[in-house]
Amino acid sequence: MRFGDDVFGDDQAAVDRVTAQLDGIGRLGVAYSGGVDSATLLGLAIRALGPARVLAVIGVSPSLADDERSAAHDVARFLGASVVEIATHEGKRPEYRANGPDRCYYCKDELFTRIGAELCERHGLDAVAYGENADDVVRQDRPGARAAVEHRVLRPLADAGLDKAAVRRIARAMNLPCADKPARPCLASRIPHYEPVTAEKLAQVEMAERQLFRMGFADCRVRHHGDVARIELPEADIARATGELRAQVHDAVTAAGFRFAAVDLAGIQSGAFTLPLTVVTR
Structure with a gap:
């Protein structure tokens, strides 16, 4: 879908900052769950690069509910996004199964490892991004962010200063079906x-x-x-x-x-x- 420059109101400057971060990327992979953050990032990436240069990547494992998986595909279809599913095996990692406060680190490390060189080469991806927002940055219960840094995964929403409220406003401006969807952690x-x-x-x-x-x-x-x-x-x-x-x-x-x-x-x-x-x- 195409969205003009007049639909984002006071959030236009932040949307422009997201667009600027994606400038020069030939093809982008978006770690995508179907939640409002990753869906908004996916929509803005398609707006900036075009649908042929964006790929939504869904990590599938027992920690992802089937209803959430189906809903993620529905939103991707709304956006006209191409989707690929990859199996993740965080459940085989002893540190993940042990379920300490850093469990999310091992989950995200597994995801970003699977979205690695082989997948990027296969699909022609020059970079990978995920939907961390500016509110997530200051929370102390988000150890998965460390895995993103280690794997050099981009975080365009957070770097543009978009907090959760702004992400939802932009999602509404794009008429995303998940704009007001409550958070659904794994x-x-x-x-x-x-x-x-x-x-x-x-x-x-x-x-x-x-x-x-x-x-x-x-x-x-x-x-x-x-x-x-x-x-x-x-x-x-x-x-x-x-x-x-x-x-x-x-x-x-x-x-x-x-x-x-x-x-x-x-x-x-x-x-x-x-x-x-x-x-x-x-």
Whole structure:
């Protein structure tokens, strides 16, 4: 799709900075998940370089929910983007399975290793970029950023000063279907640190969350605490989950293999497991 220079309003200067960073790149690979950050980067890259010079690369593993994978392809089709899927094997890495606060580093290192010289040569890629935004830069629970630096992966949104709010505004200006989509971290983020990440746990979380989404909840996290599923929902949905849909919520969670379903009254908590272990106090 083509977007003119008059649709971004006050964000036009930042969009121009993204465009300037991509100038001179013959063909760009975008590490792409279908979330608003990577989709916005993909859209801006296509605007700057044209669809023939941009390739969306999706890393596929048990930590990516099937619904998310399908949605990512839908957004890519909307943008007219070419997509290639690569299998990632972070689950074979002992450090990833050990699930310390730096788990995301090993996941991103696996992804960027797979998007390596062989894939770049095969698809004629001169550079690879990913959708880190300016808010991510200052967060202490984003160890994956270190892997991006080590692999020389570009971060055009962050370097242009685009925070999450600006990314969403630009996504709306491009009419992206995911412009207002809530963040959907990988399924491994639902497992407490130092509890091993296994394919079986990831499958339980995915199944439970899929059923909750199909009940009409716009956002949710099912945290894996052994036999207990701790369900995080937006505050506006808590009463519904514990009231009229209580039995259905319980059945959805137990069908996924949990014995108990607990709705967390604190609601959605981004970085619930990682932030307490990474925040530096002064």
